Structure formats: structure tokens, C-alpha cells
Amino acid sequence: MxxxxxxxxxxxxxxxxxxxxxxxxxxxxxxxxxxxxxxxxxxxxxxxxxxxxxxxxxxxxxxxxxxxxxxxxxxxxxxxxxxxxxxxxxxxxxxxxxxxxxxxxxxxxxxxxxxxxxxxxxxxxxxxxxxxxxxxxxxxxxGTLPTAAQRRLDLDQIDRFIRRHLADEFRVGDLAKIACLSEAHFSERFRAQTGLSPWQYVRRQRLHAARQLILQSRLPLTDIAIQTGFANQSALSHAIRRSYGLSPRKLRQGSTATITPKNTPSSYSVNLPTSAH
The missing domain is CATH 2.60.120.280 (Regulatory protein AraC)
Incomplete structure (x- = not known):
């Protein structure tokens, strides 16, 4: 063993x-x-x-x-x-x-x-x-993960927080505070309601925002990584390639095509950050 x-x-x-x-x-x-x-x-x-x-x-x-x-x-x-x-x-x-x-x-x-x-x-x-x-x-x-309660989480409120802080360092505990729950209790409820863990959900939003910036702007990848909360350009490039099957450069070159990420609903939308940090 x-x-x-x-x-x-x-x-x-x-x-x-x-x-x-x-x-x-x-x-x-x-x-x-x-x-x-x-x-x-x-x-x-x-x-x-x-x-x-x-x-x-x-x-x-x-x-x-x-x-x-x-x-x-x-x-x-x-x-x-x-x-x-x-x-x-x-x-x-x-x-x-x-x-x-x-x-x-x-x-x-x-x-x-x-x-x-x-x-x-x-x-x-x-x-x-x-x-x-x-x-x-x-x-x-x-704490342990208790049984999820019946009250549903306000996802609109959580989405607004994520969009405002897309470029910032934050943790699941920050999202849990919005719902006035412990981190463990929040995570259990969130998974039960969305089918995703909070970190998977945030990562999906960051990826979608990064994809929009790659397709709709000429910003350098370093700036896009900063605006969408990735550690650096390398982390962003790896995540884009794994989720969309293309490098950011090829994704930008094919910006006229509609590309749906693997295992990611295409109907999800997110407001882009308005300024670089």
C-alpha cells in the first residue's frame, strides 16, 4: 500500500x-x-x-x-x-x-x-x-458537506459578482459569503443546483470571456490573461487549447467561425471586462 x-x-x-x-x-x-x-x-x-x-x-x-x-x-x-x-x-x-x-x-x-x-x-x-x-x-x-437545503441559490447575484471580479483573485469562500453560507455548504448546494462545482463554473466564465476577447479584440494574450483572471499567458493558452481544441492564435485567425468548447454550453454569455489591470 x-x-x-x-x-x-x-x-x-x-x-x-x-x-x-x-x-x-x-x-x-x-x-x-x-x-x-x-x-x-x-x-x-x-x-x-x-x-x-x-x-x-x-x-x-x-x-x-x-x-x-x-x-x-x-x-x-x-x-x-x-x-x-x-x-x-x-x-x-x-x-x-x-x-x-x-x-x-x-x-x-x-x-x-x-x-x-x-x-x-x-x-x-x-x-x-x-x-x-x-x-x-x-x-x-x-467542515463536512451537509445535505443541500431546498432553498435555491441566487445565480444571477453570483454571476454579477463573478463578472465584476473576473480579473481579481477570489475564492469559493467569497462566493459563499454572498449566499451567507459556509464554503462547504455553499459548494454542496451549488453542485446540486448547477451540476458543476463553483470552481468549474468560474473557470467556464473566465474561458468564455477570454474567448470573446480573443475573437473580438486585438489585445495581446498577456492582457487577456490579466483581464480574465488567469495566472499568465501560458495558463490561458493551455486552458483555451484544452477547452476549444485550438490555440488562441488559431482561434483568433478563425474568428469568423462559430466554435463551441468541449462540454461547455454555447448559450452562456458574460460581460467583458472594460479595462485592463
């Missing part, structure tokens, strides 16, 4: 991206980093972190001197199976979080344990125990 792995690394300043078949927790210990997970994210400061579910494309980079604590968690690792199997619910969707004082103290303990130099078997066992404790504490703080 694969084990959890806990490691310290700095992140390079150059933006990189990938996806992997295991879950991941990334916590910034010092400095700051940038994370974008399927279209959502932003700056992750010290003692904050993010949850990266398996097979989710994510972009990341470090800002100056930084240090990250990373937990790699295969789905069948002891920290997510057996008596800990309920902890896998943490990875239902990407999330960002901040550590309170008790969890900061626990991180200091984790770091001291990692320097003990156990033999290989003992290290694997200890890292799974440390990971399970951290995951359990995070789950207790972030």
Missing part, C-alpha cells in the same frame, strides 16, 4: 504546471507562492495552504525566498483509508485555507519529527500518522 509523503521544498519563481494521480496538500511555511487550480487561486501567504485533488491541473510558482510543506497522498494511503477513510472528502474540490494557532504549533511539531531520521519503514509509518492528524484537523475546521 502506498504511503503518504511529507517533504519541504522551495518553489521556483518560474511558473510551472502539471496534474498527478494523487491528492496533495501544499502549505506555505515562509514567503509566499502562487497557485491556480483549474482556474481558481491566487497568492498563498505564510501559514496558508491549498488542497489539490488528484488529476486537477494546477499552476504554481514561488515568490522570492519561500518554503513549502507538501503532503503527497495516494488515495489508498493509510492516511485516507481504513479508520481515516472519511478524510478523503477533503479532496472533493480544490480549496484554500489559513492555519490557526493550534495548527501552526502542530506544523512545528511535524517539522521536528521529520528531522528525527527514522529508518525507512518507521518513516513511512510516522508520515502517515502525521498526515492523518493534519487532515483530520483540517476537516474539522473546514
Amino acid at each position: 502506498p504511503s503518504s509523503t511529507i517533504r519541504h521544498i522551495p518553489l521556483e519563481s518560474a511558473t510551472q504546471h502539471h496534474a498527478h494521480d494523487f491528492h496533495q496538500i501544499v502549505i506555505t511555511l515562509c514567503g509566499s507562492s502562487e497557485f491556480e487550480i483549474e482556474g481558481l487561486g491566487g497568492r498563498v501567504n505564510a501559514f496558508s495552504g491549498c488542497i489539490v485533488p488528484a488529476n486537477h491541473e494546477h499552476y504554481y510558482s514561488g515568490n522570492g525566498h519561500n518554503r513549502q510543506l507538501i503532503l503527497d497522498l495516494p488515495e489508498d494511503a493509510p492516511a485516507l483509508t481504513g479508520e481515516h477513510r472519511e478524510l478523503v472528502a477533503l479532496f472533493d474540490a480544490p480549496r484554500f485555507f489559513a492555519l490557526d494557532n493550534p495548527l501552526r504549533h502542530y506544523l512545528a511539531f511535524v517539522e521536528s519529527e521529520l528531522t528525527q531520521g527514522f529508518d525507512t519503514a518507521a518513516t513511512s509509518f510516522q508520515q502517515d500518522r502525521l498526515a492523518a492528524t493534519l487532515l483530520g484537523s483540517l476537516k474539522a475546521r473546514l
